Amino acid sequence: MCRILAYLGDPLPVHHLLFDTDNSLVRQSYRPRMMNTFLNLAGFGMKAWDPASLRPDEPFSYRATTLPSFDRNLRFLSAKVAPTCVVAHVRGVTYSDEAVVGETNLHPFHFPGTRVVLAHNGHLREFRRMRYALVEHIRPELAQRIEGTTDSEWIYALVLSQLADPFGMPDTRELADATAAALRILRSLRVERGIDTSSPVNLCVSTGRSLVSTRFSFDYGWYPPEDEMLETDLPYVSLWYAIGGEYARRDGGWEMTDGDPARSLIIASEPLTVDHPGWFEVPEYSMLTAELSPAGLEFETRDLDV
Numbered sequence: 001m002c003r004i005l006a007y008l009g010d011p012l013p014v015h016h017l018l019f020d021t022d023n024s025l026v027r028q029s030y031r032p033r034m035m036n037t038f039l040n041l042a043g044f045g046m047k048a049w050d051p052a053s054l055r056p057d058e059p060f061s062y063r064a065t066t067l068p069s070f071d072r073n074l075r076f077l078s079a080k081v082a083p084t085c086v087v088a089h090v091r092g093v094t095y096s097d098e099a100v101v102g103e104t105n106l107h108p109f110h111f112p113g114t115r116v117v118l119a120h121n122g123h124l125r126e127f128r129r130m131r132y133a134l135v136e137h138i139r140p141e142l143a144q145r146i147e148g149t150t151d152s153e154w155i156y157a158l159v160l161s162q163l164a165d166p167f168g169m170p171d172t173r174e175l176a177d178a179t180a181a182a183l184r185i186l187r188s189l190r191v192e193r194g195i196d197t198s199s200p201v202n203l204c205v206s207t208g209r210s211l212v213s214t215r216f217s218f219d220y221g222w223y224p225p226e227d228e229m230l231e232t233d234l235p236y237v238s239l240w241y242a243i244g245g246e247y248a249r250r251d252g253g254w255e256m257t258d259g260d261p262a263r264s265l266i267i268a269s270e271p272l273t274v275d276h277p278g279w280f281e282v283p284e285y286s287m288l289t290a291e292l293s294p295a296g297l298e299f300e301t302r303d304l305d306v
Helices: 014-020 025-030 072-078 131-137 151-161 172-192
Strands: 003-008 044-049 060-064 085-090 117-122 199-206 210-215 240-244 247-250 253-256 264-268 286-293 296-303
Touching (some): 003 117, 003 199, 003 210, 014 044, 014 247, 025 085, 117 151, 131 172, 172 199, 172 286, 240 253
Antiparallel strands (some): 003 085, 199 210, 286 296
């Protein structure tokens, strides 16, 4: 099961999120604390927006199928980049002959010319039975850009297709509504095909200015006895957040400082620190939305009724 991370707020060195803390995202790739039977060794990807960079609306991009813990380039770059928004992902796949580890399957997904990126923690069970039924819900100019073999890239194309302009800059509300609409379509197609096996869909979707994240599962708790992912998925797939002033080292540890109004938000599959004070578990079946504004960070939690 993959691990995801998103950040929105004041400029922050990426190294703090990926390497510096005692449960950083890179540590979660080989030693996840909330997932005992699965490692995330199928690659790393990141999108980061820096308003001080050239063409600030275009995110910095890094993807590699190598293990991030041994990736010197990633260590050097993350120590030099201090963006206001990050979406990062370490990929996990099942150990089988069918698994494909390649750059086209690495998250976050970002089609050329679009302003939205997406990372996914989870998997749609029996996806092959519904894959091509999704085509009628995806704009042709987006469907032809799908390159990889993952269900996640199809979810990305589906979310983009619910926007009024998939190549424009949606506001936070439109991005949230498009994400919820995509989940409703997936629910409908699963019902039509009699697919009722538990399928987690934790998403992080961002434009660099807005961030939308879901903690959601279709048909949670229903598994065939022989399911190879049963032990991994038995707990509801985790998602946490910390919100406040700035994420900084304090008294030898890391914490989110107080902020009123809030200026920074971290969303992650697991808290980035072994001790959890200051971290809040995202409610099941819910969506978080956040937006940078001159007055601070606008943050909202809403139920996902899909």
